[in-house]
Every structure is written in C-alpha cells, then in structure tokens.
Amino acid sequence: MTTTKKLAKVSKNKPTKLAAIVVAAVLALLVVVLVAQWMRTLPAVQCFMADYPGHTELPAGAPTGLPAWLGWQHFLNAFFILLIIRSGWQVRTITRPKANWTRNNKGLIRTKNPPSKISLDLWFHLTMDALWVLNGIVFMVLLMATGQWMRIVPTSWDIIPNALSAALQYASLSWPTENGWLNYNALQVLAYFTTVYIAAPLALATGLRMSGAWPKNAVKLNKVYPIELARAIHFPVMLYFVFFIIVHVTLVLATGALRNLNHMYASRDDGSWVGFWIFAASLAVMIAAWFLARPLFLRPVASLTGKVSR
Known part of the structure; x- marks a missing residue:
C-alpha cells in the first residue's frame, strides 16, 4: 500500500473513531445519571444527603460576596492560562517552528555562556508563564489580605462527605441549591482549592524544571528532581486545567448564567446583564489574542528582547 493510500485510510478512520468516542461518552454519561438517580431513591443515601446537604459552614469572619479585584483577577488568570495552553500545545506538537528567538545577552539578564536559541512558540509560552506567575503572586496576596482564602480552603473534614453529596446531586441532574455569593458548595471548594493551591504550583515547579533557567550543573539537585519526572507531571497538569475550564464554564452557564457572571465580573448579586456584557468583552479579547x-x-x-530568526 502506498503512503498516499495509507494517509487516506487514516484520515477516513479518524471521523469514525471520533464518532465512536462521542457515542461512548454520551452512553457513559447516561449510565452515570441513571445510577445516580437510582441511588437517590435508597433510604440510606437519602439519610446521608440529609446529614450532608453538599456544603460546609464557613469559618467565623469569612467575607461575604466577591470583591471587584477578584473579577479582574479572574479575567487575567483565564487570559493567561488560555494562551499558556495554546502555546504549550504548539511547543509539544510542532517539530519545525516557523521562527526562533535568541535572548539579548545584555541588560538585567546577563550570562557567561551565550544564550541558546529557542522556538518562538516556546518564547511565547515562557512569556505567558512569567506573566501568569506574576499575576498569581498578586492573586495570592490579595486572597490572604482580604480573607477570601477562607471561601476556597477546606477548614473541616466534613468537606469530604459533603463533596460526595454534591457530586451525587450533580450526577443525578438535581443540582445542589447554591449561592456562590455567600458560600460555594463542597465540590466547588475542593475544585478551586486544587486549582489554586495544587495544580498551579505543580505547573510552576515542573515548568521551571524544564526551562533553561534551571541549573544544569546541579548534579545532586537534578538527581533528586529529574527532568523526566517534571515532564511526566507537566502535561497531565495542563489536561487538568483544560478539564477544569470546560466543567467550570459549563456549570457557570447552566446554573444561572446572569447571576453567576455578575458574581464573577461585576461584583454584584443580581440578575442584571452587566456581568454578561463584561464577560462578552473579555471573551472577545481572549479570542482576538488567540x-x-x-x-x-x-x-x-x-525582537524587543532578542533576535528573531528562521
């Protein structure tokens, strides 16, 4: 069989495989919904959900509502992570970059050895990483200074059974009654905590290990933290962010879009269209940047910070 025929056969098989995956995913979701609805008819499960309705009480002194700074931080985090995912995927999949970049060895950053040439995609990825980390530092400081951390950090062990209860409610399509302006449900708390305090630091730590800034001659350090380990973690972390974004956006739009968008973008707890239009404008900016x-x-x-070449 010729190469052309092989490629044609592969291209024909792709839609078939994709359709099979979509059908299998829909059937799997249907099974999950039916099983969850059946479980909710069981007396033991009903008692469990009565004891654990899906949310835990916030600590004393926890703030009410979402401040304005959280709205623009939300946009900046979404903006940077979107471009980080895009550029990271390009770095991983493109074997012949259209352009390369070499850092100017002058100014604040000077090294004895000449800078190495990297792809323009990698330069963009690292640049977005740096801006994302800088924004993340501001975000963490504001979280601690305003007490907003108490809304996304578990403070009692009953978060676990309440998260299971919330998950069962979502799976049965009888979603938990919630008001994110006052308190997130337990599953949301775990998701936000994982994203902010686990996934983000992991992305930073593994990305730094894979970057040119990591000391190559640190034999003992490199033995303790090999680059292969960083690579094995970095890509799954990216997949986690993709999954989180899909689920997060879906639930925001499906559980009261106007009110949720007002919480996130307009710092107000009502059903007006203000948050929607701010969200629409931010979405237009992200699409343009993409x-x-x-x-x-x-x-x-x-070219402002280095030499761009083929």
Missing part, C-alpha cells in the same frame, strides 16, 4: 498569537504578530514583540 488568533493574534502567531509569528506574524509575535516577531515584533519578541
């Missing part, structure tokens, strides 16, 4: 993040537009920016 399409502008290509060599034609990245070259002029990258």
Whole structure:
C-alpha cells in the first residue's frame, strides 16, 4: 500500500473513531445519571444527603460576596492560562517552528555562556508563564489580605462527605441549591482549592524544571528532581486545567448564567446583564489574542528582547 493510500485510510478512520468516542461518552454519561438517580431513591443515601446537604459552614469572619479585584483577577488568570495552553500545545506538537528567538545577552539578564536559541512558540509560552506567575503572586496576596482564602480552603473534614453529596446531586441532574455569593458548595471548594493551591504550583515547579533557567550543573539537585519526572507531571497538569475550564464554564452557564457572571465580573448579586456584557468583552479579547498569537504578530514583540530568526 502506498503512503498516499495509507494517509487516506487514516484520515477516513479518524471521523469514525471520533464518532465512536462521542457515542461512548454520551452512553457513559447516561449510565452515570441513571445510577445516580437510582441511588437517590435508597433510604440510606437519602439519610446521608440529609446529614450532608453538599456544603460546609464557613469559618467565623469569612467575607461575604466577591470583591471587584477578584473579577479582574479572574479575567487575567483565564487570559493567561488560555494562551499558556495554546502555546504549550504548539511547543509539544510542532517539530519545525516557523521562527526562533535568541535572548539579548545584555541588560538585567546577563550570562557567561551565550544564550541558546529557542522556538518562538516556546518564547511565547515562557512569556505567558512569567506573566501568569506574576499575576498569581498578586492573586495570592490579595486572597490572604482580604480573607477570601477562607471561601476556597477546606477548614473541616466534613468537606469530604459533603463533596460526595454534591457530586451525587450533580450526577443525578438535581443540582445542589447554591449561592456562590455567600458560600460555594463542597465540590466547588475542593475544585478551586486544587486549582489554586495544587495544580498551579505543580505547573510552576515542573515548568521551571524544564526551562533553561534551571541549573544544569546541579548534579545532586537534578538527581533528586529529574527532568523526566517534571515532564511526566507537566502535561497531565495542563489536561487538568483544560478539564477544569470546560466543567467550570459549563456549570457557570447552566446554573444561572446572569447571576453567576455578575458574581464573577461585576461584583454584584443580581440578575442584571452587566456581568454578561463584561464577560462578552473579555471573551472577545481572549479570542482576538488567540488568533493574534502567531509569528506574524509575535516577531515584533519578541525582537524587543532578542533576535528573531528562521
């Protein structure tokens, strides 16, 4: 069989495999819903859900509502992580980059050895990483200073049974009654805690190990923390962020879109359209950035700090 015929056969099989995956996923979700609805008819499960309704009480002194700074932090985090995922996927999949970048060995960053050449995609990925980390530091400081951390950090062990209860309610399509302005349900708390305090630090630690900034001659340190371990963790962390974004956006829109968007973008607890229009504007900015993040537009920016070449 010729190469052309093989490629044609592979391309024909792709839609079939994708359709099979979609059908299998839909059937699996249907089974989950039916099983969850059946479980909720059991007396023991009903007693469990009565004892653990799906949310825990916040600590004394926890703030009410979402401040304005959390709205613009939410946008910046979403903006940077979107471009990080895009550029990271390009670094992982593109074997022949359209352009490369070499750092100018002057100014604040100077090294004895000449800078190494990297792809323009990797330069963009590292640049977005740096901005995301800087924004994350501001985010963490504000969380601690305003007490908002108490809304996303588990403070009692009953978070676990309450999270199981909330998960069962979601799975049965009888979603938990909630008001994110006052208190997140237990499953949300665990998801936000995992994202902010586990996934984000893991992304930073593994990305730093894989970057050129890591000391290559630190033999003992490299033995304790091999680059293979960082690579094995970094990609699954990216997949976690993709999964979190999909689920997060879906539930925001499906559980009272206007009120949720007002919480997140307008710092108000009502059903007006203010938050929606702010969200729409931020979405337009992210879509524009997605399409502008290509060599034609990245070259002029990258050339400010290094040499761009083929």
